[in-house]
Amino acid sequence: MADMFEVALANLTSPVILFFGLGVLIALAKAKVEFPSSISEFITIYLLIAIGFKGGVSIAEAGLTADMALVVLGAVLLCAVIPVYSFIILWRIGKLKTDDAAAIAGHYGSISVVTFLAGTAFLSLMAVNYEGFMYGLPAIMELPGIVAVLILVSWIKEKNRSDSTQARSTLGRTVRKVVLSKSVVLLLGGLLVGYIAGPRGMAGVEIFFQGIFLGILCLFMLEMGTIAGDRLADLRKTGWFLVLFGIVMPPVNALWGLAVGVMTDLSVGGTALLAVLAASCSYIVAPAAMRLALPKANPALYLGVSVGVTLPFNLLVGIPLYYYLADYLIGILR
Amino acid sequence: MADMFEVALANLTSPVILFFGLGVLIALAKAKVEFPSSISEFITIYLLIAIGFKGGVSIAEAGLTADMALVVLGAVLLCAVIPVYSFIILWRIGKLKTDDAAAIAGHYGSISVVTFLAGTAFLSLMAVNYEGFMYGLPAIMELPGIVAVLILVSWIKEKNRSDSTQARSTLGRTVRKVVLSKSVVLLLGGLLVGYIAGPRGMAGVEIFFQGIFLGILCLFMLEMGTIAGDRLADLRKTGWFLVLFGIVMPPVNALWGLAVGVMTDLSVGGTALLAVLAASCSYIVAPAAMRLALPKANPALYLGVSVGVTLPFNLLVGIPLYYYLADYLIGILR
Amino acid sequence: MADMFEVALANLTSPVILFFGLGVLIALAKAKVEFPSSISEFITIYLLIAIGFKGGVSIAEAGLTADMALVVLGAVLLCAVIPVYSFIILWRIGKLKTDDAAAIAGHYGSISVVTFLAGTAFLSLMAVNYEGFMYGLPAIMELPGIVAVLILVSWIKEKNRSDSTQARSTLGRTVRKVVLSKSVVLLLGGLLVGYIAGPRGMAGVEIFFQGIFLGILCLFMLEMGTIAGDRLADLRKTGWFLVLFGIVMPPVNALWGLAVGVMTDLSVGGTALLAVLAASCSYIVAPAAMRLALPKANPALYLGVSVGVTLPFNLLVGIPLYYYLADYLIGILR
Amino acid sequence: MQLFTKKRISTIVEGTYVDAVVELAGNSGASGFTIYEGFRGKGRHGMKKSRGGVGDLSGNVEVVVIASPEVADRILRGLQEMMDRGIRLVVHVADVQVIRDHHFS
Amino acid sequence: MQLFTKKRISTIVEGTYVDAVVELAGNSGASGFTIYEGFRGKGRHGMKKSRGGVGDLSGNVEVVVIASPEVADRILRGLQEMMDRGIRLVVHVADVQVIRDHHFS
Amino acid sequence: MQLFTKKRISTIVEGTYVDAVVELAGNSGASGFTIYEGFRGKGRHGMKKSRGGVGDLSGNVEVVVIASPEVADRILRGLQEMMDRGIRLVVHVADVQVIRDHHFS
Numbered sequence A, B, C: 001m002a003d004m005f006e007v008a009l010a011n012l013t014s015p016v017i018l019f020f021g022l023g024v025l026i027a028l029a030k031a032k033v034e035f036p037s038s039i040s041e042f043i044t045i046y047l048l049i050a051i052g053f054k055g056g057v058s059i060a061e062a063g064l065t066a067d068m069a070l071v072v073l074g075a076v077l078l079c080a081v082i083p084v085y086s087f088i089i090l091w092r093i094g095k096l097k098t099d100d101a102a103a104i105a106g107h108y109g110s111i112s113v114v115t116f117l118a119g120t121a122f123l124s125l126m127a128v129n130y131e132g133f134m135y136g137l138p139a140i141m142e143l144p145g146i147v148a149v150l151i152l153v154s155w156i157k158e159k160n161r162s163d164s165t166q167a168r169s170t171l172g173r174t175v176r177k178v179v180l181s182k183s184v185v186l187l188l189g190g191l192l193v194g195y196i197a198g199p200r201g202m203a204g205v206e207i208f209f210q211g212i213f214l215g216i217l218c219l220f221m222l223e224m225g226t227i228a229g230d231r232l233a234d235l236r237k238t239g240w241f242l243v244l245f246g247i248v249m250p251p252v253n254a255l256w257g258l259a260v261g262v263m264t265d266l267s268v269g270g271t272a273l274l275a276v277l278a279a280s281c282s283y284i285v286a287p288a289a290m291r292l293a294l295p296k297a298n299p300a301l302y303l304g305v306s307v308g309v310t311l312p313f314n315l316l317v318g319i320p321l322y323y324y325l326a327d328y329l330i331g332i333l334r
Numbered sequence D, E, F: 001m002q003l004f005t006k007k008r009i010s011t012i013v014e015g016t017y018v019d020a021v022v023e024l025a026g027n028s029g030a031s032g033f034t035i036y037e038g039f040r041g042k043g044r045h046g047m048k049k050s051r052g053g054v055g056d057l058s059g060n061v062e063v064v065v066i067a068s069p070e071v072a073d074r075i076l077r078g079l080q081e082m083m084d085r086g087i088r089l090v091v092h093v094a095d096v097q098v099i100r101d102h103h104f105s
């Protein structure tokens, strides 16, 4: 079984995490290192297509199985459950406004592709294998949490006032926006292409989609670090309750991932990745969706806690922790 | 000899073509996946330099021969012939306006680098070899068709009115614009550098110019697909005659390429590539040139048929077809 | 010992230099080949991080030693000395205005990362090794020359007028700007990450940071070539004295690098690289700093001579020359 | 030369709501619009980066519409309503003149 | 502060014809121009993307010239002629004020 | 609709001095600013590329400030001073109207 300390150290000294840390430092030093926005956009496109493609090729190699369906089902369910209790905690205990509580809850119900990628980089550093179809999960787990929280909100508002028809039309538009968003389209599109092209197709493009992948992820992490560093300033406005929330919730949410992984017989690596996805908090798709659906929610709150607290927490502490727990639990239970 | 069905299937399941198809789907679904324009520009620059460079290194390896000169001569001639009969068909049978007919004809006389690259990707998938100097042809074949059609137009206009001096000055400016255009300069420049640097120079840059080439082409194809998908909407305006023209002409034009290839003793792969070039229809250099020289021609027509019809046709059907024909013809004749 | 002619030829036919030459040709032909600015920015970021990272990994492999401290000290000293005599030559002999003389002198006291990279590319072409920590020097050598010249100027102005407090506040702001500039931050940041991540961290990102490095440098050189070509037009304004200065100073300054290299027991490759750094003339950090600190100095002068004269001179003639001298001197003296 | 007076409305808006502004312009009778993206700025809601990056959550976009005074008035009323719904807009209007009257109506 | 009145002419034009517009401005006596590229828009000829991409066949470019009323008039006449030759332009003019009179003449 | 008259100051400046212009605007009482970067142009000092590239040594940047006439006047005086110190600026001012008076003061 894994040694906790060694695992944590391996994570903290991996280039992916170090570049993230460098980014945070750069932001705090207020140095002028900014990626041109077109570059960030392109790196995002590359990363999404590459993981979709790799996942598709893996599925083509392994074949579609009933087990996968079970994992997908579990993943969708956990995504729908997380925002419900998150919302109640934020609304009742944290005393946040309905819109703010809902927007934040939606972020935790959705997932962060960057955190997922850091998880895969960590596992490959530890030489831990996982099911290839895990690459397909991020695309599927973007949406359910967002839908869940919007239904919740429209249901609460229906009780109070009568702008429920507007809420429903907003729900429709938001779902459409997420389903056709770059993240989902490229992940699923890459998956499809990879599945049809198969290992034979992979041969010619391996250096591009696999060889340089980790290096490009490093650059991306550098930028994510500067963004997280910038967001740290927002934390003063968010208050301590939210900061605490951003640290406590990820491990709690990760438990759902561990549970689904154990129950569906995933490998240790697969279970750890599912926990990472459950614990992760969206910072691209959810903010855009929430801005559209809940214009009165304050972006400083949901971005501050998502990018300023939960993202760094998961990268620095969460990923090795969830892996350690997955390894430990499966060691005991199987 | 090649099995037609197998060849077609290999083409349709190659990543290059699948990404193109994904792009078309994305455009039709009106999903918001757009490459930043600076990225497309850079990928174009990369692809042009890379094929130029590879071609230059190949020529340095093989040495300059008299055979090459013969192929180049044949290639230039076929480029000058194609737009002449295309123009007459469009003008007399299709009843298009002079300017529109000329602009479209010019596109078919020029070539499409993307189609050429898809051809090379297809051949490497089929493990078919071809002459290295083929990489040098695209640069040479961009211009002659455009010049031919502009001379034709200035000649027709001279008979009618007296704005012939203006037409001639436009011709000069247009030729200058094409010769100094990014496509031609980078293709020829890359060729020159590759030729001087030779195999020894290739050693250090092989991963960049060769290893990741196909992967980058895949991303480019994704974008070309979205552009082609967008152009499909234009087809309603172009009318059925043009759609038919866009499907029938490529195989007809390909015959010239096959003929030149057979007569100049090119390999099967080289002959197929020459046919691909002849069949291909420009979508970067020619539109820019035509917009300048013939401002009254309607861009929706020439772009609609070039990018919306002929490009997809060549990618999906044309390339394997021309290869099959080259293989068959040379099998019989040699 | 190296054969001078062979060395020069190897340099001139390397892709890195050939692409630079191609860029110059393109600029002179006034062809429209321009890199989108976001791409140049990104390539710069990539190159800086990559050399920092490689340097850090090398240091981690070799361990920190007292010898390095000595080399760093020598490098800083030579950077501080060069602009002093450069200033006096420009001011007294060249009769330039104080501000212009100071601005140009500052450029020669700072360094050019591109020239350094061309030096490393040349050495790897010649299969010559050098100390890994050399990658750390550019970051350290950006600043001292700029500071030296600004102190000089503030000291001269203090004597003349009384705007010395303003001069001092400008010095502070300029130093801050350089220390937090992209170049320095990314070079040092990459170094730090590479040092902590070590060879184990390099494994996963080798193709990205090393495999494609030279190819990306080639594209960058192409652009640098077009910029140098554009700057050639400025030379008419700068006058012959400056052109001469731009050719004579690099070899003179290189001597300091050779001296430090020999005295600190650097390898032939390391000594050659130090000479290249000493001879090189800044074109990114120094211009920005000088524009801020000396707004009345004419940019056409310092950019014209730096990018239009010294950069091409070093690339075409200087690098092989300094290598030859390093090889020769160390052959005699050790 | 005869010139015709029009209004030029500039609206700086978060990327999320660009479609809403463009739709409003169309419904109000505008003949076209221009969308600028490569800029950043500061206002009541702090520094904003330009659109497109990974940090782009609600980056700045500018929509410019040139229209007749009547159409402009309808657009301004619509923008006012959007602001009332909590959407952040920074709007300014200027008088401009155009060569072809019909092109903008 | 003393300010001087000038005209600011904005011309949206396809990339292909930017050089022609710039040349016209120079020949008419303008002291300079500014060219904007990163935008997209819609008008009589459908949606247009910004310039530069692979889909860039005749992408939008904006040329802005600040000039004295006399120079502006010459430029406007030239633009009118270009339109007559079938080149698509979207032009608008506004009154602006500048600090240094001589810089713009 | 009630509209309020403001001044719109555009300043084209080398990248190096953007911070100085922005600071001036803030100190003069402006409520915000917008910075445009993706453009190139020509003036008294020859062709200038847009900011950001490797050739970017003092590339063009445009700062736009919308402010009340009094604030605008203070800004213009400050810009005048910068020019006197040898910093190159291209400035123009236009009258514009805004919906929310308080947003810009």
Ligand SMILES: Nc1ncnc2c1ncn2[C@@H]1O[C@H](COP(=O)(O)O)[C@@H](O)[C@H]1O
Binding pocket: D012, D040, D041, D042, D043, D044, D045, D046, D047, D048, D060, D088, D089, D090, F030, F031, F032, F033, F034, F035, F064, F065, F066, F067, F104
């Ligand atoms: N006074 C102003 N002058 C120019 N631009 C402004 C001004 N106020 C706001 N803006 C622009 O409008 C954007 C949004 O403003 P706000 O919603 O007030 O933060 C800012 O990021 C600026 O680009």
Ligand SMILES: Nc1ncnc2c1ncn2[C@@H]1O[C@H](COP(=O)(O)O)[C@@H](O)[C@H]1O
Binding pocket: D030, D031, D032, D033, D034, D035, D064, D065, D066, D067, D104, E012, E040, E041, E042, E043, E044, E045, E046, E047, E048, E060, E088, E089, E090
């Ligand atoms: N009414 C308008 N308001 C603002 N911009 C316009 C307007 N009409 C046209 N444009 C711009 O001018 C470009 C070319 O217009 P057009 O040639 O009419 O398609 C469009 O893509 C828009 O960017």
Ligand SMILES: Nc1ncnc2c1ncn2[C@@H]1O[C@H](COP(=O)(O)O)[C@@H](O)[C@H]1O
Binding pocket: E030, E031, E032, E033, E034, E035, E064, E065, E066, E067, E104, F012, F040, F041, F042, F043, F044, F045, F046, F047, F048, F060, F088, F089, F090
């Ligand atoms: N008359 C003008 N009209 C429009 N833009 C101008 C004009 N003069 C200068 N500019 C812009 O201001 C920048 C700097 O001008 P300058 O310092 O005179 O070279 C130029 O690169 C142009 O973008």
Ligand code: NA
Binding pocket: A082, A107, A108, A109, A110, A111, A112, A253, A277, A278, A279, A280, A281, A282
């Ligand atoms: Na989650």
Ligand code: NA
Binding pocket: B082, B107, B108, B109, B110, B111, B112, B253, B277, B278, B279, B280, B281, B282
């Ligand atoms: Na053709």
Ligand code: NA
Binding pocket: C082, C107, C108, C109, C110, C111, C112, C253, C277, C278, C279, C280, C281, C282
């Ligand atoms: Na130096």
